[in-house]
Amino acid sequence: MDRDTSKAGTGDPRFYVVGGAVQPERDCYISRSADAELLRLLADGEYCYVLAQRQMGKSSLVAATAARLRALEVGVAVVDLTQASAEDPTENAGRWYYSIAYRICRDLRLRADLQTWWAERGGLTNLQRLREFFQEIVLDGTERPVTVFFDRVEATLEAPLALDLFACVRACYDARATNPEFARLTFALFSAAAPRELVRSLQGSPFEIAESVALNDFTPQEMAGLMGGLGTPPDYAEEINARVWSWTRGHPYLSQKVFRGLARRADAELTPDAVDELVRTQFLTSQALHDEPHLAAIAAEILRDTPTRTARLNLYGRISKGIRVRAEPRSAAEQELVVAGLVVVAPNGELRVRNEIYA
Numbered sequence: 355m356d357r358d359t360s361k362a363g364t365g366d367p368r369f370y371v372v373g374g375a376v377q378p379e380r381d382c383y384i385s386r387s388a389d390a391e392l393l394r395l396l397a398d399g400e401y402c403y404v405l406a407q408r409q410m411g412k413s414s415l416v417a418a419t420a421a422r423l424r425a426l427e428v429g430v431a432v433v434d435l436t437q438a439s440a441e442d443p444t445e446n447a448g449r450w451y452y453s454i455a456y457r458i459c460r461d462l463r464l465r466a467d468l469q470t471w472w473a474e475r476g477g478l479t480n481l482q483r484l485r486e487f488f489q490e491i492v493l494d495g496t497e498r499p500v501t502v503f504f505d506r507v508e509a510t511l512e513a514p515l516a517l518d519l520f521a522c523v524r525a526c527y528d529a530r531a532t533n534p535e536f537a538r539l540t541f542a543l544f545s546a547a548a549p550r551e552l553v554r555s556l557q558g559s560p561f562e563i564a565e566s567v568a569l570n571d572f573t574p575q576e577m578a579g580l581m582g583g584l585g586t587p588p589d590y591a592e593e594i595n596a597r598v599w600s601w602t603r604g605h606p607y608l609s610q611k612v613f614r615g616l617a618r619r620a621d622a623e624l625t626p627d628a629v630d631e632l633v634r635t636q637f638l639t640s641q642a643l644h645d646e647p648h649l650a651a652i653a654a655e656i657l658r659d660t661p662t663r664t665a666r667l668n669l670y671g672r673i674s675k676g677i678r679v680r681a682e683p684r685s686a687a688e689q690e691l692v693v694a695g696l697v698v699v700a701p702n703g704e705l706r707v708r709n710e711i712y713a
Contacts, residue, residue: 397423402541405545526539
């Protein structure tokens with residue numbers, strides 16, 4: 355019998371981006387409800403924060419929203435706090451804060467002698483100096499609205515002095531009451547850590563007044579946009595997409611990686627069974643928890659030696675066995691599993707494993 359070549363893979367693996375930020379102009383960039391909500395809030399001058407696990411597309415969302423704001427004539431600066439400075443802020447806080455100010459000046463293309471300005475204010479605290487930077491350099495240096503994105507905020511977890519950064523962001527919001535110019539300045543914070551992990555108290559922090567924007571996994575309809583790299587006939591695409599989603603539940607990293615693997619099967623038939631085989635090979639082998647970077651990171655997170663380790667593992671054991679567990683937001687073990695991305699709160703208020711690959 356002749357082979358059914360209509361179902362053979364003719365894909366392009368280069369269509370996909372796995373393990374890094376997806377540029378907004380790429381065809382594999384999938385817009386979600388968070389895209390529209392974040393753009394609307396920031397354009398209206400609202401402070402925002404996005405809390406989502408690693409490899410959920412936060413940096414991709416930053417890049418896409420920044421591009422759309424620039425098209426609206428908004429000045430945009432993006433600061434990745436993992437790259438702000440090689441200096442440890444606990445050792446050289448002034449240099450750490452200067453590196454942040456430098457990146458903001460660079461992105462906004464402000465003509466200012468920042469080095470001299472910064473040195474002349476060496477007698478101020480870091481909080482005072484950064485607050486004056488936003489007024490005298492940023493707002494006085496432009497007439498446009500300005501949005502500053504702080505990405506990978508979890509990098510400040512081990513840096514107590516970085517709390518001044520959050521205090522400064524909140525101070526800029528409070529300054530709107532006495533100085534209308536500060537209404538032109540807006541911030542968006544992106545983190546893989548929960549607000550309560552980042553600040554000592556939510557009261558008086560930017561998280562108290564900022565709008566939370568949920569960055570959810572792809573819906574089946576959204577994930578269908580990833581079919582573009584497979585070259586699969588439309589009458590067969592729905593089955594492939596449904597089978598991938600049954601495994602990944604729309605997790606961005608897992609979905610991009612499965613689709614890329616399918617695109618590489620140029621000499622194979624793309625069937626639902628082929629999806630199962632690929633998932634088993636990529637994620638379900640005995641070595642996957644060591645060899646697959648994403649799974650290894652999650653395993654390391656839930657196995658961390660902390661006071662809640664036993665409770666965390668026991669709770670996950672119950673959930674993974676299908677035991678009905680109601681969500682309890684005050685549970686530290688539950689919050690650690692949710693922040694790690696391993697479990698989610700289902701619509702019925704119960705905890706479930708996030709997707710079938712994790713299960």
